[in-house]
Amino acid sequence: MIRKILIANRGEIALRIQRACREMGIASVAVHSTADADSMHVRLADESVCIGPPPARDSYLNIPAILSAAAITGADAIHPGYGFLSENASFAEMVELHGFVFIGPSPAHIRMMGDKIAAKEAMLKLGVPLVPGSDGALPSLASAVEVADRIGYPVLIKAAAGGGGRGMKVALVPDELAEAWQVARTESKAAFGNDAVYMEKYLDRPRHIEMQILADSYGNVVHFGERDCSLQRRHQKILEEAGSPVLSAAQRDALGETVTSALKGLGYRNAGTLEFLYQDGQFSFIEMNTRLQVEHPITEMVSNIDLVREQIRIASGEPLGYDQSAVTFSGHAIECRINAEDPETFIPTPGLVTIYHPPGGLGVRVDSALYAGYRVPPYYDSLIAKLIVHAPDRAQAIARLRRAIDEFAIIGVKTTLPLHRQILDDPSFQAGDYTIHWLEKFVAGLQADRPDAA
Ligand code: MV4
Numbered sequence: 001m002i003r004k005i006l007i008a009n010r011g012e013i014a015l016r017i018q019r020a021c022r023e024m025g026i027a028s029v030a031v032h033s034t035a036d037a038d039s040m041h042v043r044l045a046d047e048s049v050c051i052g053p054p055p056a057r058d059s060y061l062n063i064p065a066i067l068s069a070a071a072i073t074g075a076d077a078i079h080p081g082y083g084f085l086s087e088n089a090s091f092a093e094m095v096e097l098h099g100f101v102f103i104g105p106s107p108a109h110i111r112m113m114g115d116k117i118a119a120k121e122a123m124l125k126l127g128v129p130l131v132p133g134s135d136g137a138l139p140s141l142a143s144a145v146e147v148a149d150r151i152g153y154p155v156l157i158k159a160a161a162g163g164g165g166r167g168m169k170v171a172l173v174p175d176e177l178a179e180a181w182q183v184a185r186t187e188s189k190a191a192f193g194n195d196a197v198y199m200e201k202y203l204d205r206p207r208h209i210e211m212q213i214l215a216d217s218y219g220n221v222v223h224f225g226e227r228d229c230s231l232q233r234r235h236q237k238i239l240e241e242a243g244s245p246v247l248s249a250a251q252r253d254a255l256g257e258t259v260t261s262a263l264k265g266l267g268y269r270n271a272g273t274l275e276f277l278y279q280d281g282q283f284s285f286i287e288m289n290t291r292l293q294v295e296h297p298i299t300e301m302v303s304n305i306d307l308v309r310e311q312i313r314i315a316s317g318e319p320l321g322y323d324q325s326a327v328t329f330s331g332h333a334i335e336c337r338i339n340a341e342d343p344e345t346f347i348p349t350p351g352l353v354t355i356y357h358p359p360g361g362l363g364v365r366v367d368s369a370l371y372a373g374y375r376v377p378p379y380y381d382s383l384i385a386k387l388i389v390h391a392p393d394r395a396q397a398i399a400r401l402r403r404a405i406d407e408f409a410i411i412g413v414k415t416t417l418p419l420h421r422q423i424l425d426d427p428s429f430q431a432g433d434y435t436i437h438w439l440e441k442f443v444a445g446l447q448a449d450r451p452d453a454a
Helices: 011-023 063-073 089-097 107-114 116-125 141-151 174-192 249-266 296-303 307-315 394-407 417-425 438-449
Strands: 004-007 027-033 047-052 077-079 155-159 169-171 197-201 207-215 221-233 236-242 270-279 282-289 332-339 355-357 364-368 383-391 409-411
Touching: 004 011, 004 063, 011 027, 011 307, 011 364, 011 383, 027 063, 047 063, 063 089, 077 307, 089 107, 107 116, 107 282, 116 197, 116 249, 116 282, 141 155, 141 174, 141 197, 155 174, 169 174, 174 197, 207 249, 207 307, 221 249, 221 296, 221 438, 236 296, 236 417, 249 270, 270 307, 296 307, 296 332, 296 364, 296 383, 332 394, 332 417, 383 394, 394 417, 417 438
Parallel strands: 004 027, 004 077, 027 047
Antiparallel strands: 155 169, 155 197, 207 221, 207 270, 221 236, 236 332, 270 282, 332 383, 355 409, 364 383
């Protein structure tokens, strides 16, 4: 029985988890840094504990402080949210060692998926399609040359401990391979303390499509369809859609069958997301995320399932209680990530929010911890609100989102709202015709079009 949950996070996601707790009759404990004493996630929690000074490493990443907060408040379970400690296998292990329930997968599965090579090996055995590439880590430059000659150029060297694009290097032609290999290894070592790298065929114009799953402790696994997360800038997602504008219901069913059967084979538990690259009609698995994701609300809107509630039920030992046939999809959902950043330079804009007026109406959801008078601190991620719309089809979702953006007032700090409005006005976005490179080009075009452009 889970009666009290400590939420090891801040901002909108801490609030999101609290809301699920409240609806389930579960008490919530907020933790916060001294910089977040006046934040909404602290105000609305049943209890709160200050766990340290502003830098995340001293507060939201401070494992002893978080475990102590759980102990003194008598929490039964810890929800890590996303970011911070959410994919730290040692943290999950320590949570369990101290007698708390970790609301997430087993530490072993978190560790496995943190190693991109181990993740791919596991998925290969379970029948999930991969990008052609090296069989595990590359032991030498000579082996890299050999694999590249076999799979053909262009190739990509990736860090085993990577993810999010760090330590990744392309070699378009054989001449570029030695340097790509060297730089990828050096960067991986510096960023992750691990210089293991592997190789994949480089896909030049894929879409990024991910599948959401839930698994209970009794071998039941269901999927909740896909999200198209191709619109990214420097590996930061900006706008996500469910479903993908390019996937048919039959393709969704087939990919869903592949991933649910794989995760049954793995004995996976709780929420997870499998990331795929989609190009030329083929899906290729690249990574798995073992956490609740920022963009989970669009999946909730099209499937009408509260994913956080399901995570908590699963962690309590409850069976899912339904099978795949009970999961149905309705309409289309889009999320805009609104950051406290200059919409042209993407430089963070911490400061005082003087006016806050969120949009409303049918099919509009705002996940945010903002309020008028809130001061956005300079220490953390710049995401300040997620604007999510749901409508019967994609065209109506776009119309609703444009309307909602025009209603949204956040005054005092610059935000990325104007960029979202421009994306939604673009004909190729409206046609659903985009790859992972679309947004970088779009932003470069906007910069070139500005009157003061050099
Ligand atoms: C790739 C790829 C092309 N080919 N792998 C970037 C981050 C990491 N999660 C995987 N990434 C990529 N892997 C192969 N074999 C292109 C990317 C990539 C990318 C992927 C998803 C979303 C945005 C991206 C932006 C640049 C590169």
